[in-house]
Amino acid sequence: MQSREHPPPVRERHVGQLLPAAAQRHPEAELYYFSRDSSAEFRLSSYPELLDQALRVLAGLRHRGLRPQDRVLVRMDDAASFLPVFWACQLGGFVPCPLPPPAGSAEQAVAHHRHVHQLLGEPLLVTSERLAPELPGLSVATAEYLSDHSPSGELYDAAPDDLALLMLTSGSTGRPKAVMLTHANLLATMTAQTQARTLTAADVMMNWIGFDHVSALLEFHLLPVRLGASQLHVPSQVVLDDPLDFLRLASRHEVTTTFTPNFLLGLINTAHRQGPPDTALDLTRLRHVISGGEAVPCATGTEFLRNFAPSGLRSDALWPAFGMTESCAGIIYSSDFPDADAEHEFAGVGNPVQQLDIRICDTQGNSVADGGCGEVQLRGPMITSGYYRNEEATRSAYTSDGWFRTGDLGRLTDGRVTLAGRSKDTILVNGINYFSHEIETVLGQLGGITPSYVAAFPTRPDGSDTEQLVIAFHPQAAPDSEPSLHRALTAVRDTVVRHWGFRPALTIPLPREAFAKNSLGKISRTRLRARLEAGEFEDAIEATAAVMRRSTGEYSSPRTGRERSLVEIYGEIFGIPPASISATANFFDLGGTSLDLLRLRGHAVRRLGAPRLQTIDLLTAPTPRALAARLEEDSAGGAKTDDDYDPLVPMQQTGTKTPLFCVHPGAGEVLVLLDLARHFTGDRPFYAIRARGFTDGETPFTSHHEMISAYTRAIREKQPHGPYALAGYSSGGIIAFAIARRLQSQGEEVAFLGGIDFPPVLRPLLSGLDFSVTVSVLSHFLGFLDKKQSEELPAEIRGLPLRQQIRTVMDLAPAGRLAELDMDLEKFTTWMTLADSLKKVRAQYEPEGTVPSITIFHGASPPPLPVFNDVADHRAEQAWIDHLRHWDTYSATPARYIQVPGEHHTLTAPPHVTAFQALFRREIDRNMQDGPTG
Incomplete structure (x- = not known):
């Protein structure tokens, strides 16, 4: 066990005293707010200005009736908006709880916000006018309204043990716990951190992490306020878009201390290797780059220090560290990296701050000898007393004699701490914890996966800058059913991307017997990880790779400079070696999302000089080879004309069944169909029909006849004869009906016609x-x-x-x-x-005649059209159904009406698309008779 001498007592009683003191003693200190919308614009502020803003918000909160110790949820996405609200709470004795930005689907974000709202007793939520629409059903006050008050003159004198802050502990898609932090906790940590890092008012601190992270709020805002130091706050996306901007900003503003998880160090090293050195960098003032949140591989850290030594970066500037929300951020720092970690794979996290006691215990709770491995346990004035309104979590977090259980495994050798892993079922990717059971719950609901036979666990290959996620599952399909297995693999990958924003490094189908379970039916993730890292699953991994190759095409090496550049860009976006990416690899088969599509366009425009590149080019030329050819055509010059227009966008081309042709909604664009199309992988090709007029040189259609003729001609060029499968989203259903009638007049059969949430008669709705x-x-x-x-x-x-x-x-x-x-x-x-x-x-077209059959898929509520604005919800729903029923007039057999989850504009988007596509594909199969009809 390691103890430190106690420092002198703190001079403040509560956090609310810090800002008025800074405004009085250090009015010259600067706050830089990096613009949320512009990478070149800063807003300069000061502590007196921040205090004035906070006092105005405080008056607004009191006008809303808030009293000391009331909870306040805060949802902001920039520092200039967040900090006045935070300080208003501290000055008035209220308890703020920062909400993280939404992750996953909008529905998940709403569920998360509602859970936190209920957990905290349904408090007021303060946000901006711009973000307020994202928070339905909650009691909301906007910062703009609150700040429109005269400054309050009365400050609250809180007690040291009063609750000062609530911080949420898990990602924004889980059910988080709220860590209780008192004024005494926060002040004790600041005192210890100041001494450990020798900080003064002369320091300049830079933060690029959101204020829902305790390190951003305490170490890089509250601490410099207490010191009277200057501080710079940068939106995370600025740094992630160009990692070298992290150092450019530090150089430009003479930053002395900053923070980053290790994954950014890896990105910076990669960016440095790919371009010439930035000779303008001056990092001579940068004393501390604190790296916490995940382990630092010594190779990554030493490469970072070596790369930027010519720019003046000190050889001891990188400080690996350890901290938790429950400990008020950093409490263990390594000031002697890399010298103390020679010949080790991972850096130690160093020595504890003063007033912090540490011990290492085995699974029976006994302290282990110096150098022995066990759970890291903590005790000290900066450690939380527990979790808000969660007695069970609080009890399990502490030992019977009052030590906090971190869940991390480590060693204590001569007073220096080295971490060795975690005892909790979490995966730590790019500095963020993801819970295995949450991932498994979501994936277990996917078709093609055997329920209760899915496991999510981490691995860390040699040389990796962060842990990687592995998904093991037992497929429902027979081992020889490659199309079904390919769909399951794709569904797992895409679901993880949509819910958590990153891709699994490995997805491995395994036989049922590979999942060792205990008597309670719990899978041993530890055993699966050990078998993976021992090489026991190599055959399964290679077999899976072979399935993906056969499904997406064999490898073809790039032949031109453009193809090589695009392969490299694909590799960066997907985090895989470019050498493993075929020049004929489809962007979407690799797991590309709509956001990835925009990243691809940005990279191609910047690095290949392709200013005319449009999103449609990426959709119609999704492989490096096809896209390179498209760029070659564009560079050859010549404006596009209507003769170059092709309505068909091949969103998914695998599968042996009859293709589906799906018409655009009213706006003419087809990106809204992308998530739906990807569920057809290995099943049937999916062609979206896009309107004319988006590309330079194209003219919009001038008549309905011209539009239907163009669409029908393109369909017949792709599939000369029926039976055809047609569908249309929103008013595209009426266009699909007109195409079906045109095909019938040409003697062709339309076996499936589907409409998605729109009636046949437009005039009453227009x-x-x-x-x-x-x-x-x-x-x-x-x-x-x-x-x-x-x-x-x-x-x-x-x-x-x-x-x-x-x-x-x-x-x-x-x-x-x-x-x-x-x-x-x-x-x-x-x-x-x-x-x-x-x-x-x-509006020129009125449907006439009939088709053999029609299937209409619809949500429970009408789309946002003016005709329904002043109608009560229940009456609007019935009116919408009545309008949809008009399709009966145009179907020779009774039209089928199938209600699906979601609303008009969310039917084809996550999370509703998973349920919708299953019903949609089943109906197509039933009508086309080229697939199962169950």
Whole structure:
């Protein structure tokens, strides 16, 4: 056991005293807020300015009736908005709890927020006007409203043991615990960290981690406030988009101390290897790069120090560290890396701060000898007293004699701590903990996987900068059913990406007997990991790779410089060696998401000089070879014309069944069909039909006849004769019906016609649907406006020039959503003008005649159309069903109506797409008679 001498007592009683003191004593200290929307813009502030902002928000909170020790949820996505609210809580004695940014689907984010809201007793949630629509059903006050008050003059004098802060412990898709941190906890940690790192008011501290992380809030904000030091806050995406910006910012602002998990060190090393050295970097003032959150491989750390030594980086600047939310961030620091870790694979985390006691215990709770391995346990004034309203979790976190159980395994040798793993069932990827049981629960619900026979566990290959996720499962399909196995492998990979934002390093189908279970039916993940790392699953891994190769095509090496560059870009995006990527590998078969698609476009534009590259090019040329050829064509010059237009976008081309042709919704674009199409992998090809007019040189259709002729001609060129399978999303269902009628007139059979959530008769729904309504409705569909905004905005913008109407929407749209869709004013103007043109073309058509059969898939509520705005929910739902029933008139046999999860604009998106695609594919198989009909 290691103990440290106690430092002098702290001079403050509570955290709320820190900012007024800094404003008085250090008015010259600077706060830099990096702009959320611009990589070149900073906003400069000071402690007196921050105090004034906080006092205004405090007056607003008191106006809402808050009293000392009331809880306050805070959801902000930039420092300039978050910090005044945080300090208002400290100055008024309220207890803030930062909410993390949403991960996974919107539905998961809402469920997470509601759970936290209930856990904390349904407190007020403070957010921005821009984010408020993402938080339905909660009691919300916007920061803009709260700050519109005169500064409050009365401050609350909290007691040291009062609760000061609640911090959530798990990712934003789980059911988190709220760690209780008192003023005494926070102040004790700051005193210990100041002494351990020899910090003063002359330091400049840089943070790029969100304030839902305790290290960002305490070590890189509260601590410099207490010292009167300057601080810089940068959105994480700025650093992740270009890792070398981490060091450029440190150089430009003369940063002395900063923080990063090890995975960023690996990204920085990779970026450094790929380009010439930045001779402008000056890192001579950078004393401490604290690296916590995951183990630091010595090779990664020493490469980082070596790479930037010519820029003045000190040989001892990298400090591996250990801390937890429960310990108020960093409490163990290694100031002697790399010298103390020679010939070790991973760096030790060093020596504990003063006032912290550490012991190492075996599984029976007995202290082990110096150098022995066991669980790291902690005791000291910075350690939490437990979890808010969760007695069971609090009891299990402490030993009977009052020591906190970290769940981490380690050794204590001559007072120095080295970690050796974890006793908890978690996977630590890029500094973030993911819980095995949460991943297994989600994957166990997928078709093709045997329930209760799926395991999620970590591995760390030699030389890796972070742990990697392994998924083992027992497939339901027979071992020789490669298409079914390929679909299951794809579903596992895509589900992990959609829910948690990263890819499994390995997905291994295993026989049932490989899953050793105890008497309670629990799988031994530890045993699976040991067998994997012993090489016992090599045959299964190679067999799986062979299935994927046969399903996606054999390897073909790149033949040109463009192909090699694109293969390298694919490798970066997917985190796999470029040498293993075929020039004919399909971007989506590799696991590409819509976000990855936009990353690919950005890389190609920057590195290959392809400013004319559009998203549609990536959809229609998804392999390095095809995309290189497309770029070659573009560089040869020559504007696109209508003669170059091809309506068919091959979203998925594998499978031997009859292809499905699916028509675009009203906006004309087909990205909304991407998630649905990927569920057809190995089943049947999926061609989306995209409107004309998106590409430079193309003109929109001027008549319904012209549009139907173009679509029908393209379908017959791809599939000369029936039977055909057709579908259409939203008003695309009416276009699909017109195509079916045209094919019938040519003597062809349409065996399947599906409509997704739209009736056949448009005229009653088009009342009042002018350009202002079109822009507002489609902006809601795209996630630029919330429902209320889409209903109220038309009256505000009607009468403005069309471009000004569009600009108004762009000003309201969340920046993250604009980035996700790669949207700017010019592109959005083109899209909205085209959408309005398509609306006019559709209005020319009235359905007539019949087709043999129609299947309509619909949600429970109507889409956001003006005709339903003033109708009660239950009446609107019935009115919508009545409109849908008009399809009976156009079907020779009774139309089939199938209700599916989700609403109009979420049917084909996660998480609803998983249930929808199963029903959709079953109906196609039943009608086409080329697959199972169960």
